[in-house]
Amino acid sequence: MLNRVVLVGRLTKDPDLRYTASGVAVANFTIAVNRPFSNQQGEREADFINCVIWRKPAENLANYMGKGSLIGVDGRIQTRSYDNQDGQRVYVTEIVADSVQFLESRNSKSNQSQGGGQGSGSYQDNQYQNQQQAPSNNQYSQPTGSPNDSMEPIDISDDDLPF
Amino acid sequence: MLNRVVLVGRLTKDPDLRYTASGVAVANFTIAVNRPFSNQQGEREADFINCVIWRKPAENLANYMGKGSLIGVDGRIQTRSYDNQDGQRVYVTEIVADSVQFLESRNSKSNQSQGGGQGSGSYQDNQYQNQQQAPSNNQYSQPTGSPNDSMEPIDISDDDLPF
Amino acid sequence: MLNRVVLVGRLTKDPDLRYTASGVAVANFTIAVNRPFSNQQGEREADFINCVIWRKPAENLANYMGKGSLIGVDGRIQTRSYDNQDGQRVYVTEIVADSVQFLESRNSKSNQSQGGGQGSGSYQDNQYQNQQQAPSNNQYSQPTGSPNDSMEPIDISDDDLPF
Amino acid sequence: MLNRVVLVGRLTKDPDLRYTASGVAVANFTIAVNRPFSNQQGEREADFINCVIWRKPAENLANYMGKGSLIGVDGRIQTRSYDNQDGQRVYVTEIVADSVQFLESRNSKSNQSQGGGQGSGSYQDNQYQNQQQAPSNNQYSQPTGSPNDSMEPIDISDDDLPF
């Protein structure tokens, strides 16, 4: 059935890149999308939308974009639920991105930490789409440490693959 | 910023129609959107997506569509959060519908309970859009009783108006 | 860059299914999408939108849907131009569908000509997506006869493949 | 019926702003949307998509964005036809934009001709939507001269209003 989402917004933090047991890359990220109208108090609010992207585009996103970067997202809504440590059912809604477009790399990793970035404006023609390629099953090690402080306790297994 | 969602799916139950203190209609509903692929076990899963619609289209939806009805939704994603009774922050993602399209009224109220409905198939050219009209502030009484069993404890005030 | 289209409308005629020289299926079709508002004269108008779909979904569309069928389309806009017989440049805009959803098979071929169809309503959970599969290069013969009376003079070669 | 389009691309030239007889602003523009894949020759092609926007957002677009500017468009597809000077029917497909988002004002008028623009980056939180406001019927003079070199011979009357 039809399920299509298109968003343009800014990363609220650096993407969280991980790998499944079999080496498939997956990145979680949140984008802030400013609302086009003001609320009662005259303030512009934003929606904070959780997204996931798989495979090569996940690695590209993590490599080139960072907190504050402006990106476009084309994907679909997915819902899931899990039981938290208190035994309560938690419902999660997130966007599974088919592709992301790099619109502006403000504060991107490549500019910041990697130093000599050639500045913004160089990514806007690049778009990274999820290809139907098989898991590369490569040398990547399993996700380690980095406790997940988010509300989605993902222990990544290959069952999470979107197809 | 760009924030656009288009869905086609079935109502998981009858829409929940209420009115704000000043008489503005608002309907909450969930649609099940079947995924176009099967999971590891060969089953077709669905996403259960919470939606809201305001004013006249809310009343139309509640009047003509019911559990099982097939509808199209054009809207945007909105996020909010609240603290539940245990003092835990709960995050909610829902679609604010700009318009709904009635695609098939299977098991709709007008067919079922109201008896003499002229049958399915008669709504597919009707589309109900949120107009920018002012709250009608009419004779409607405040929403009463009907405890909200959902995860979104909405006590409706006019601050919830989407514009 | 972002380019996303979602439509729900009715086929204005049976889909036009053809095959490229190497046997890749492609179907051209037009859907009428009724506008949600009336014009000056109080009439509801429609937009007539030309679409293309490739491979297996093209065959499914041609097999199960016909003139008048209600379908959903998820795709992207594509533009091209050619010089007509009078040496004038003609500009064409069409939707390349990634997937179509069968919403209602009214007057569908399977109901009409193939006789024993089990009636409408049986396809709405089926959605046909373009897979990244290679051209099947199968037994299909080349498109024959059937002069193309449309404004798009497609002599189908594999260069028309969308990827 | 559902008809939704979302695009991100660059203006191929400055927007063409005009006014109807009764003073309603309307801007025509074309955006180039790069395709996410390469063709047989390994070149990245683009789709050139004609768009229209009405009222205040039309004026904002013409004032702040120019050839080369990156914008987002949220709208719907509209088709029309007319008979050209040779008596041939010409079919036109264009996007009627509900809102545009200013993503980057590269080469925008405000930077170029109006001199002191503070550079790019200042528009990306601004989004201009078509409000349901009545025609302002103001001091604006009728569109003059400026022969329309495009393929759409628009002589603007108020019948062109999208609602």
Added chain:
DNA sequence: TTTT
């Protein structure tokens, strides 16, 4: 808490 889920629809066909």
Added chain:
DNA sequence: TTTT
């Protein structure tokens, strides 16, 4: 050249 258009559908219900």
